[in-house]
Amino acid sequence: MIEDKNPQRTPLSELGEFALIEHLTKNFDVKHESTVKSIGDDAAVINPENKNIVVTTDLLVEGVHFDLSYAPLKHLGYKAVVVNLSDVYAMNAKATQITVSIAVSNRFPLEALEELYAGIETASKIYNIDVVGGDTTSSNSGLMISVTAIGEVEKGQEVYRSGAKPNDLLVLSGDLGGAYMGLQVLEREKEVFKVDPNNQPDLDAYTYIMERQLKPEARKDIIDLLKDLDVKPTSMIDVSDGLSSEILHLCKASKVGCDLYEDKIPLDPQVISTCEEFDIDSTTIALNGGEDYELLMTISQEDYPKIKANPNLTVIGYITEESAGAHLVTRGETKIQLQAQGWKTFKE
Numbered sequence: 001m002i003e004d005k006n007p008q009r010t011p012l013s014e015l016g017e018f019a020l021i022e023h024l025t026k027n028f029d030v031k032h033e034s035t036v037k038s039i040g041d042d043a044a045v046i047n048p049e050n051k052n053i054v055v056t057t058d059l060l061v062e063g064v065h066f067d068l069s070y071a072p073l074k075h076l077g078y079k080a081v082v083v084n085l086s087d088v089y090a091m092n093a094k095a096t097q098i099t100v101s102i103a104v105s106n107r108f109p110l111e112a113l114e115e116l117y118a119g120i121e122t123a124s125k126i127y128n129i130d131v132v133g134g135d136t137t138s139s140n141s142g143l144m145i146s147v148t149a150i151g152e153v154e155k156g157q158e159v160y161r162s163g164a165k166p167n168d169l170l171v172l173s174g175d176l177g178g179a180y181m182g183l184q185v186l187e188r189e190k191e192v193f194k195v196d197p198n199n200q201p202d203l204d205a206y207t208y209i210m211e212r213q214l215k216p217e218a219r220k221d222i223i224d225l226l227k228d229l230d231v232k233p234t235s236m237i238d239v240s241d242g243l244s245s246e247i248l249h250l251c252k253a254s255k256v257g258c259d260l261y262e263d264k265i266p267l268d269p270q271v272i273s274t275c276e277e278f279d280i281d282s283t284t285i286a287l288n289g290g291e292d293y294e295l296l297m298t299i300s301q302e303d304y305p306k307i308k309a310n311p312n313l314t315v316i317g318y319i320t321e322e323s324a325g326a327h328l329v330t331r332g333e334t335k336i337q338l339q340a341q342g343w344k345t346f347k348e
Ligand code: ADP
Pocket: 021, 025, 038, 039, 040, 041, 042, 043, 044, 100, 101, 102, 131, 132, 133, 134, 135, 136
């Protein structure tokens, strides 16, 4: 559908590994003082001064995590960076460097990798990070891309999953369900396209949710906001697998329970209307959909006045004793036990 709009196809074999790396990484400038040595040696050198360093990695595999028939390579490059940065922000840290490793089959021409790297470059500009290294190798089947992100945090300011206490407020950034419903629309259009390649879909009603799927953003702004508001969450996690399983991760790590209120879960109007169109319950989507990359945190009641007026943060519930369990309180005020039904790679 979108793949291969670029008419030029330069085989990777024309360049060789070193020329390829040089070509792909030539635009990466160094923005951070802590980046002492970037691409070009056997390893990068980073000096975090007196900070704590956070490190996280994600691996994306074609056919498992992305489908190039509707995910443009530029967006894929962007997303591969963003999903890692989201994990750094979930530690209350500032993302500073990444490395990018790719395995690529000869099905891809140079121009495809240029697209991928254009997305990586855009993300590194927007999120202000240095690309300091990586690895390039061949693959027999499809594309794999692995990003490692490095961040720094003042000692003692890091936030784990494990700090939530009974009576803390459960707080969420942004809204949920968009990425999952965007994927439903894309999958549907892919089927329509298979039947009739001349059918040009009208996707105007789905712009927000398709962007949530194809070009997600990590909530760097929330980390900056929390700092400005002088709020240190007691625990935090990024919502990559759906709200339900992330809440259960926080509860398990913190040894607490929680009450989540159905009527407080923030949903975009496009999510609500698309759920109606697909005849799916929007709460189910918010609980079990994935890839929204919002931040879920707990904050102490004392900090409530500081966040109360902020449109980016919604109180969706509160923390209870572990023995009370983790529940959804429905609009009809019945309590349902939360279940982990996140998007699991190995499911089915
Ligand atoms: P080595 O053989 O020591 O692994 P490479 O030739 O693979 O070295 O890499 C040379 C330099 O280019 C290193 O700084 C490495 O981190 C960087 N590099 C290699 N592949 C990539 C890539 N896909 N993206 C960014 N940097 C890369």
